Amino acid sequence: MLIKTPPKSALKTSDITDESVYIQRRQLIKSMGFLGAGALLGSVISKTANAGFFDNKDADASSFKTTPLKFTADKDNVSLIKTPEQKVISHNNFYEFGAQKNQPAELSQNFKVNPWQLSISGECDNPITLDYDDLTTMFALEERIYRLRCVEAWSMVVPWIGFSLADLLKKVAPNSSAKYVLFETLHDPEQMPGQSDRRLGGGIAYPYIEGLRIDEAMNPLTLMSVGLYGKTLPPQNGAPIRLVVPWKYGFKSIKSIVSIKLVREKPQTTWNKLAANEYGFYANVNPAHDHPRWSQASERRITSGGLFARNRIETLPFNGYGEQVAHMYKDMDLTKYY
């Protein structure tokens, strides 16, 4: 698909950048005639469509029934100011339910998450398939308060509930040929209207696929999340189970996963296949490597203010998790392997 790349904005790290990115994306979408790949992760932020997002109502956007979870609280990251729950569950990227930020919450409330099957297979000795109940009972659940940095230059702080992907992978005993891990979202166009409607779903190929190198997958920070704010996930955030990789751009954190496969070769992933110059396989948060259409040096932290609230902060290498992850990339040129 043709990706049209307008010249990079002269604006860099200022509050104005949001608006300039927003306008660039609007022009791009208009020029493409529909919401196509180039607009991707640059979905239209419609002020009217997102009206409910800015009035700081209670967490009532979701009519889907979530259930309280038992978990160990995160005592290490309590100083991070959490994004209000209402915003976490109403400002989403989940193109299977629409490419505008408000659409996933609006169009996913009847999504069926039980029964659910998640298979873990491929290069391993003990492949397994988990059922819905296994997802919340197989491992002791823990809270992890993580920063989430979207490639679009907004960010949140989310109290996820889940377990380490490493613990799950150890159960299936990966063999020595397991070099990468491939993740796949449910493919069900009847339930996920964006998978059959190109306008709604941004024209990307489904099912959504993501991948990690095996050492990234085994890193203790890499989380399989089954909940947020103390309860099971609502559909718009990736129920019943999703990945959270906090040092990478948000598009790596694939939602509503049905398959995890240990593989020999680096997998072809959704956004990388669509626009490799914009979305790298590694996608490590890197303020020194700009997106071709906007700066990655800073981000708009979504807190309790409005869309253009003055809450722009500097983006940190590896999203601030360098101490735990930088060693995995020490011999790599991060501008080549972005």
Ligand code: MTE
């Ligand atoms: N997973 C699937 N299956 N489909 C998607 O469109 N969007 C990604 C990621 N996972 C996406 C996905 C992007 S771009 C981001 S920023 C995060 O989900 C957003 O997660 P959130 O909506 O819970 O904040």
